[in-house]
Amino acid sequence: MPINTVGRFEVKYLQVVSEEGILDSALAPALSDTEIRKFYEAIILARTFNGRALSLQREGRIGTYASILGQEGSQVGSALALAKDDWVFPSFRETAVFLSLGYPLHLMIRYWMGDERGMKVPEGVNIFPMSVPVGTQIPHAAGAAMAMRIRGDKRAAAVYFGDGGSSRGDFHEALNIAGVFRAPVIFLCQNNQWAISVPRSKQTRAGTIAQRAIGYGIEGLQVDGNDVIAVYKAMKDALERAKAGDGPTLIECVTYRLDDHTTADDASRYRASEEVESWKKKEPLIRLRLLMEKKGILAKDYEDSVLKEAEAAVDRAVQEAEAMAAPDPADILNYTNAALTGRQKKEMKDLGWRK
């Protein structure tokens, strides 16, 4: 009896702007110069914030911080594709996602200072508080998307995680459930090549993370994560499918974590500087600048003013964050349950926290 082939699969890779800054006009989404400038401005803001956060950490003004340097293309491109009423479920390394969606900068700083009020997401901003345990937020997005479908809301949920997170059961159970319920959810994996010290090759024997989608019967593709335009296009297409009822998509953004895992890490212990240098040449801002130069939309005074504005915004945010009154110890108890229990009231009194 012949052995039949019962399935045949392929994994697509999307790049829209080459490393030389040449745009593939057949693949490129329709983007005005203003929209392209928005990518640039968002990357500059995020990078400025990120640099300042690293300085603040060294000065002891904030706690441990997870740098996003090198991942701005994946974060900005995907975040700017979202509609205002879509929902986002971030990990702890998504500064550019938060800022691109209008998250108040001073709250972001306050969070990294170790103050929960920094994750009191303003009303109207649909970002779930960042998740510290890796990958555990992935099923949340599947569930929120199921809820959107149940209510008939034309929205989608997007969840951010990394190559390390894709090894967790949470990832697999979430993709599976989302597939079964055709939930409008985008699983955005930033494959930044390193989960602290463990390289991508040791996370999975699979050639790509994108191909994991095949096992769950959902769409999946690999994207040049340092090509902000390609990420934007992949995300836009995925959102459109999701909202049309065509189910989830897994997007693997191939990118690189140029900095240490966090300020508490020393990446020189486990990876070669040659590797880092080679990725530095491919980082997303270089690519976008080449494109904008070719289009003639990157004048020196524009560049200067974007940087100046970003620096001013971050300055203001630091001031505002540091001027905030100290958090109230009573809030430790106040926000554990919706209302204080009898035990908690007594503890509040015993600890002298009751005003």
Add this chain to the structure above:
Amino acid sequence: MAKTNIVQAINQALTEEMERDKDVVILGEDVGRDGGVFRVTEGLLDKFGPDRVMDTPLAELGILGAAVGMAAYGLKPVVEIQFMGFIYSALEQVFSHAARVRARSRGRFGCQLVVRTPYGIGIKAPELHSESAEALFCHMPGVKVVVPSTPLNAKGLMLSAIRDPDPVIFLEPSRLYRAVKSELSEGGAAMPLGKADIYQEGKDITVVAWGTMLHRAAEASEGFDCEIIDLMTLKPFDEEAILASVKKTGRLVVVHEATRMCGLGAEIAAFAAEEAMMHLKSPVIRVAGPDAVTPMARLEDAYMPDAARIKRAYETVMEY
């Protein structure tokens, strides 16, 4: 009026609450067409459709995680975990997320969900179908823990659990599902969480118990003047009811089938020591499971506190 068992009582509560509030949805394994392995959700799929009664893939972590996301979006999911022993893979979703979302977001998001699961020993089921791990959840700030003991309180507590803005772990004693019956009216009232019930009044011994052990403790009380408190909500438990009773009787026995080591009995005993030491005439005694994994069918009777063991505890405290 027809007599109702606990399975039917919870089914009634789910039905009434789903009729009242369209945000209430059910998800879990076999909860749809099959009506759940104990039939608690029987008929709900036909009544409310597959958008509100969801048969999920076999994935406890994914189910709980998805429920956290649904709750964030504004639905009120009622999750069924088929047996308590299967919740362990999903503990991270309960502990690291459901219990913490409110604190983490300083109240911007909550996590209004109920996790229902058959609980406890006594139905001669396979391994890990008889766990009583309530103390794990009682230890975790941010969640509430409820154990009903009769159809009446099962219904009333379930109505409150669904309406409660915090995540509630609702542990259904599988041994009692069809063993206890009471008359139940439709549209019955919700019973507040955090309030115990004086199941039996008495003067000499305060007995605190819940679920299956409540009935055992009552059985064993013949010949003693026991005041039996059905705790019902294990967290936050009704400190006032215990205190008032202990002040009256001067003796306290806590009965639970879960292992004694760091079981809820330890907390209740410590509470009595801190708050009522001067009223106690005897040591506080716990009747509980040994420090051993829950055995399979052939040994479950040996593991479970029986009337004789409970009686011995009553005798011991009465020696003082």
